[in-house]
Amino acid sequence: MNAPLFSASNLRKSFGGIAAVNDVSLCIQAGQVIGLIGPNGAGKTTCFNLITGLYTPDAGQLAFKGKPYKPASPHHVAEMGLARTFQNIRLFKSMTALENVAVGMHAKTSQGVLGAILRTPAQRREEIKVQKQAMHWLHYVGIGAYSNHLAGQLSYGDQRRLEIARALASEPALLALDEPAAGMNATEKLKLRELLLQIRHDGKSILLIEHDVKLVMGICDEVTVLDYGKVIAQGTPTQVQQSPAVIEAYLGGLHHAESRE
């Protein structure tokens, strides 16, 4: 029995007395696409922030590639092989698309001050490699033509894809995407779906927060549903869709109906 690529156990995080994440456990095997869904405010992004080291959990364990981890800083997480995108698109606006992706490769490259100043052969080789690899990832997500455009000038959909390219550049084992389809139209979402499948095909695992239920149910192997910080259902898409708790959370009672499609 292989150890899962990633596991979170009994994560808990409170802000000012309110539990944003309450006893959440999650497991990802290598090669899987796992969905994390739930109404707005359910704690999905907080989970992401806990997993990627932006917040410190009040309780719970995290493990990656079989080893427990407690990151002191998000950069350790990236170095481990876990890369993420952000709900509110956090690109480096003053840099081009190519440079953004090059930054994504920071953890995988090593040239420092001396290399930069002295332009050693090793440094020059690494720079060439970085430029080539960055272009490769831009083409991979389909925005190779915009390599020299400033990140802020790209269309919304392209910006989302750029963020994915940047995350891929660190060659992670697990890619954590926070609402990559937000704001996309139907065509763009189809292309995104293809991209995600391609990423999985190429050996990476994906943890996906998404509101687009069709997209999630279509590509995820397993889905975890959160509501008010707690896991209310966990299983295959079909199982989850039929869970009364999930139906209640999405359609009934105190929540406003999802206004997206």
Added chain:
Amino acid sequence: MDIFAQQLINGLVLGSIYALVALGYTMVYGVLGLINFAHGEVVMIGAMVAFSAITLFMGVFPETPGWILFLVGVLCAVPVCMLVSFSIERLAYRPLRNAPRLAPLISAIGVSIILQTLAMIIWGRNYLIFPATLPTDPIVLYTFAPVLDNDYERIISITPVQLLIVVVSAALMFGLTYTVNKTRLGKAMRATSENPQLAGLMGINANSVIAATFVIGAALAGVAGVMVAANYSVAHFYMGFLPGLKAFTAAVLGGIGNIYGAMLGGLLLGIVESLGAGYLGQLTGGFLGSHYQDIFAFAVLILVLTLRPSGLLGERVSDRA
């Protein structure tokens, strides 16, 4: 013991000034997230305008009693300070409300320099002797029994100006607390301070509230400036910089954005600095003399920001993305 008590009193006086000025910093930071770098200069302007007003008045009415002169100084200084602060907000900060964080700070530094330079042009570079307006004989509060072999009189005293500072500061702080807690303006200020957008939706004009915040802080600073000048009998174009910086430290110490924090921080800083100045020589075995006393404020600043950045009473800054 006598040094301790005397320094405690000095600290109280100094702290009252810091508190008054710190209030200006803290209110602006609470509502805008901006360090009003030029606030120290407003204190200086208060002192300088009072100087001119008093000197002019004395020239026209030479027989005026001191306390009326003092009042004239304050009455002239405060409106000018309020106008200056209002203009700064309107011209140098408001256009930058949505600019990246460093822009208003750089602008504020520029304004600070402009104000100092204008003061240099109007009043010259030299130290100005601030006219004596209040009696200077210290009021003896307590006399210690003389120690054998020791000649000097060990007393604790306070001058009328110092007493005035403490009383006026306390009154102003009380007035401000009342305003903030009981009046509509105060409520509007608190609402804008917590959540500007929401306050706007409730019909509160954020621009007016912000302008009012600046103006109130400036009035306090103006009074502080006059009192400082009266206390040290000197006014100078550069006199606002260091007290401004220390007052900001006090605001951070107490918890930025928190009015009570500013008052507490100001008093604490004043006391720490006075005691420190008194004992610094002894503490460091003669290595550091009392001219290092300015270091206290900086040391406190660095310590607070590194160890407890939210300050003693907690910060209260608006949720600005």
Added chain:
Amino acid sequence: MNKLANRHQQIIGFLLVAVALAALPWVAGLIGNSWVRILNIALLYVMLALGLNIVVGFAGLLDLGYIAFYAVGAYVYGLLASPHLTDNFETIAALFPDGLHLSIWLMIPLGALTAALFGVLLGAPTLRLRGDYLAIVTLGFGEIIRLFLNNLNAPVNITNGPQGINMIEPVQIAGVRFSRTVDLFGIEVPALHLYYYLFLALTLLIILVCMRLQNSRIGRAWTAIRDDEIAAKSMGINTRNMKLLAFALGASFGGVAGAMFSAFQGFVSPESFGLMESIIVLCMVVLGGMGHIPGVILGALLLAGFPEMLRQVVTPVQEFLFGTVLVDAEILRSLIYGLTMVLVMLYRPNGLWPQRK
């Protein structure tokens, strides 16, 4: 064919600039020796602005106490190149009976390293503070340094207090002392000109280093931190170390400039290293275009040269118009700095010569 023509154009352009730079002090000297002096001081400011640019422009950290590193470099050089240490400390006098007389190739790096050390000392506890707090803390640090420089003359006389350190030896390279006029290959070269070439060489070196840093993994990491620190951390950048690096490098350039200032002036005192100086350098970076090397150089040259030119003009003009000087050049200079900062932030926040577009 076009490419070759382009290459030729580039080379010719480059040569023209080189000749112009080499001839500049001689031309300036024709107008008056003080202009060569101004040129040298302007170059020092360019070095400072480039150093601060690494901190403010590349990494986005507002440092209001940058001049402290200038001071450290200046004092280190001053102490090592003057009789102060041997006059005041018997042990040192015993070790170096003929005076310290260290090589300049040792003193400049020492100045740079000491400044870098102070940069790390300041940065380590404070770099995680948010922007405006960091600004105030660095300001405080700058003032503390000046305070110590002004007061460390008792009980042990390290800095000689407000009087400063004088009798600092001029630069000596390959046996050539930069004092008075030197006979080089039959040409009479004044010392001022020698300093110009030395400063120019150092400035060009610093420019080269900055350019290389900017277009490297490190430069990208700094820009990432400046644009979005959280995203930068999530991409694997150790933001703390990167910020510390920016601080230390920026400080070291300040230290080099300080050492040169020391040698050039022949004396240093705490007066030269006040808050206003830090603000002036910041003003240069802001005016030129934060992060853009050519812009920063332009900003430095403008703000270093313009007030000097103003000084030559303003006094006689005012005396002609008003019979007396109402606003002297110093005040005008300060006014310009203040107005520059406000106006640039209001109307051209990216500077006169920004990076792109």
